[in-house]
Amino acid sequence: MTQWDMNNDIERVLYSEAEIAAAAKRVGEELAADYEGRTPMILSVLKGAVLWTVDVMRHMQYSDVEFIDVSSYHGGIASSGEVELNIDLQTDIEGRDIIIMEDIVDTGRSLKFMIELLESRGAASVKVASLLDKKEGRVVEANVDYVGFDVPKAFVVGYGLDYKQLYRNLPYVGVLKREVYDTAHADLVDTADITSEH
Numbered sequence: 001m002t003q004w005d006m007n008n009d010i011e012r013v014l015y016s017e018a019e020i021a022a023a024a025k026r027v028g029e030e031l032a033a034d035y036e037g038r039t040p041m042i043l044s045v046l047k048g049a050v051l052w053t054v055d056v057m058r059h060m061q062y063s064d065v066e067f068i069d070v071s072s073y074h075g076g077i078a079s080s081g082e083v084e085l086n087i088d089l090q091t092d093i094e095g096r097d098i099i100i101m102e103d104i105v106d107t108g109r110s111l112k113f114m115i116e117l118l119e120s121r122g123a124a125s126v127k128v129a130s131l132l133d134k135k136e137g138r139v140v141e142a143n144v145d146y147v148g149f150d151v152p153k154a155f156v157v158g159y160g161l162d163y164k165q166l167y168r169n170l171p172y173v174g175v176l177k178r179e180v181y182d183t184a185h186a187d188l189v190d191t192a193d194i195t196s197e198h
């Protein structure tokens with residue numbers, strides 16, 4: 001029996017491991033310079049932003065990192081429109097400078113939700129550093145201050161981004177083959193709730 005290889009489900013690589021490492025270095029160094037003399041809190045959005053967060057952090061001066069989990073996709077490929085707070089951060093953020101670390105900003109709903117939450121709790125400032133910015137996908141206003149890559153409208157996975165909890169561990173970002181989510185992929189993914197491409 002041949003072993004399943006996640007790389008075979010990728011149509012094409014958009015951003016290689018080396019390109020992502022360079023983007024993490026660029027963004028991390030920009031953040032280190034912009035926050036010189038301040039002690040920002042890095043707020044990593046579970047689960048997708050974990051890889052990006054640790055790689056960017058390596059180039060920063062501070063290491064105060066917290067986690068939050070919001071979701072709007074519910075495992076499918078289309079955004080449901082509703083944002084849920086699944087895991088709240090555990091620290092008082094009053095007066096703090098917050099840097100939200102995202103893997104992707106698409107409709108902007110998750111980001112808007114988090115910014116409003118943080119501001120309502122008295123954050124001194126909130127900035128956003130996202131690996132990917134899918135500007136074409138926006139339905140609400142949401143600005144990304146530090147962008148790894150402006151990504152085109154395609155279904156992308158890898159380096160934190162999943163499809164049904166698969167592909168997060170790919171070292172690169174790639175476009176998922178349409179047949180993977182158009183048809184059932186063996187018993188690994190359930191495509192029943194897919195409605196539209198995002």
Ligand code: PRP
Nearest residue numbers: 046047048071072105106107108109110
């Ligand atoms: C993804 C991503 C963002 C959000 C962006 O998270 O990490 O938080 O969707 O989409 P939006 O701009 O349309 O709101 P997801 O809910 O897929 O959770 P995950 O990171 O745990 O996979």
